[in-house]
Amino acid sequence: MNILITGANGQLGSEFKEIQKKEKQHHFYLTDLEELDITNFIGVNKYINENDIDVIINCAAYTAVDQAEDEPKIAQEINVQGPEILAKSAAKNACKLIHISTDYVFDGNKNTPYTENDIVSPLGVYGSTKYRGEQMLISSKAEAIVIRTSWLYSSYGNNFVKTMMRLGKEKENLKVVYDQIGTPTYAYDLALAIISIINSGKKLNRKRSIYHFSNHGVASWYDFAFNIMEIANIDCYISPIESKDFPTKTVRPFYSVLNKSNIIKDFDIKIPYWKDSLAVCIKRMKK
Numbered sequence: 001m002n003i004l005i006t007g008a009n010g011q012l013g014s015e016f017k018e019i020q021k022k023e024k025q026h027h028f029y030l031t032d033l034e035e036l037d038i039t040n041f042i043g044v045n046k047y048i049n050e051n052d053i054d055v056i057i058n059c060a061a062y063t064a065v066d067q068a069e070d071e072p073k074i075a076q077e078i079n080v081q082g083p084e085i086l087a088k089s090a091a092k093n094a095c096k097l098i099h100i101s102t103d104y105v106f107d108g109n110k111n112t113p114y115t116e117n118d119i120v121s122p123l124g125v126y127g128s129t130k131y132r133g134e135q136m137l138i139s140s141k142a143e144a145i146v147i148r149t150s151w152l153y154s155s156y157g158n159n160f161v162k163t164m165m166r167l168g169k170e171k172e173n174l175k176v177v178y179d180q181i182g183t184p185t186y187a188y189d190l191a192l193a194i195i196s197i198i199n200s201g202k203k204l205n206r207k208r209s210i211y212h213f214s215n216h217g218v219a220s221w222y223d224f225a226f227n228i229m230e231i232a233n234i235d236c237y238i239s240p241i242e243s244k245d246f247p248t249k250t251v252r253p254f255y256s257v258l259n260k261s262n263i264i265k266d267f268d269i270k271i272p273y274w275k276d277s278l279a280v281c282i283k284r285m286k287k
């Protein structure tokens, strides 16, 4: 199949550079803003048409959660108009579309894992634009699904793991919040799950339009940081603090664990435990 990756220089998109080495039956078209701007309908449509694309995996997004409060128009263009354009082009060219969304569509007031049917109530501009982006796919005529994920990290791009490893080497102790609960997700595992969905050959949105995916298990950012130091063998003391003592521009959900039973059931996806995947990622970073 001809698979188009948008946002291929980001964390998730970059993982497809690894995936393509194994998935030789597919041809991957890795594009980022310079090659293909997802907010340009004519450009997107032309690219899909000329390259006979069968599946689009939309990894492109505006992901700066706090900055989005100051740049709502840019966030909206990339996170809402982008998916709208991709969905229109996918429908026009009869190709499938897999779009990525976020746990930040929820307000975090639950204390049991969020299912795809739970009511969304984003707390900020980023979550709100991502939710409206989902709606663009769901209301379109494209054969498309949305996969919501959480706390993404990778050996590529900027993320919490890299920041903690850098700061841990510079400082003797760090304060990290322990009252926000979710699940760290290794972008490589998500990329593998997406490829499994494509390789299953199943029609998308046959059963549902939205799926949840993260690694297995639950953690606070404190637990995440603690395990990063332990696995990376960095001697830095992590102190647990409350979110009120670490104010950010956008309030984050206190609880955003995702229920993944639907994606497991419908596509027979095998999901690793988050600490195991963290160890794999850190090992890869050290190579």
Ligand SMILES: NC(=O)c1ccc[n+]([C@@H]2O[C@H](COP(=O)([O-])OP(=O)(O)OC[C@H]3O[C@@H](n4cnc5c(N)ncnc54)[C@H](OP(=O)(O)O)[C@@H]3O)[C@@H](O)[C@H]2O)c1
Pocket (backbone or CB within 6 Å): 006, 007, 008, 009, 010, 011, 012, 013, 032, 033, 036, 037, 038, 039, 058, 059, 060, 061, 062, 063, 078, 082, 100, 101, 102, 103, 130, 148, 149, 150, 151, 152, 153, 157, 158
């Ligand atoms: N990061 C997380 O913790 C997290 C958590 C849950 C869900 N997600 C979702 O997971 C997906 C992947 O996230 P990620 O962390 O891999 O994102 P990322 O690292 O920020 O990568 C996004 C990529 O998209 C590019 N891009 C921006 N505007 C574009 C446009 N108009 N056309 C084409 N490319 C464009 C970005 O380029 P520039 O860097 O030049 O802007 C960047 O290379 C996103 O949908 C995100 O919302 C992320």
